[in-house]
Amino acid sequence: MRIWILIMLGATLALGQTPPVPPAAPAAPAPPVDNMQKCKGILDVAMHDHNPDVRKGAAEAISLLAIKDNPLELLISMLDDHDVTVRIAVVVSLGDFKDPRMLPVIKKALLDPVPEVDFTAAKVLYQLHDPDGEQFLLAVVSQRPRPIISARKNEAPCACSTLPTSSL
DSSP: OHHHHHHHHHHHHHHHOOOOOOOOOOOOOOOOOOHHHHHHHHHHHHHTOSOHHHHHHHHHHHTTSOGGGOOHHHHHHHTTOSOHHHHHHHHHHHHHTTOGGGHHHHHHHTTOSSHHHHHHHHHHHHHTTOHHHHHHHHHHHTTOOOEEOOOOTTSOOOOOEEOOGGGO
16 A cells, blocks of 8 residues: 555656756846946945935945045035934044045034034044044043034134033
8 A cells, every 4th residue: 555655646746747947048148237336326225225224334335435436425425314323424434534635524523413423523533633623522521611613614624612511
């Protein structure tokens, strides 16, 4: 009886199988895609994602691009993001370039209403040996009013006015 069941099972499996599909003809080679354009496209999608962690990851990934690829414009546009962690990542990424042209942009982050963002901007400026970053950090440590750094284009950046002590 067992042999009969095995024979029937084998016949069912053998007859129920479909013939193998012949391999498809090779497709025409895809046109070459510029990898940098592909990467920028992926980063552009990530920069506008609804998830702040994805946008933060995009800011960190942009800092790995070469300067010649002009990633700074992408980061500057992300400095106005509504999420705090994204703005912090952008400030750190801008500092990673160690480009003196970015000092006014990083100083703009000192005006951020969130203390974590302006403190990160001050640390980055200090690491870039900018006196405004040092002055800002010393004001925080000594609990003096924090300096306001001018971020206007036509005005030289200086620490000429201060915030009231109550804003600490």
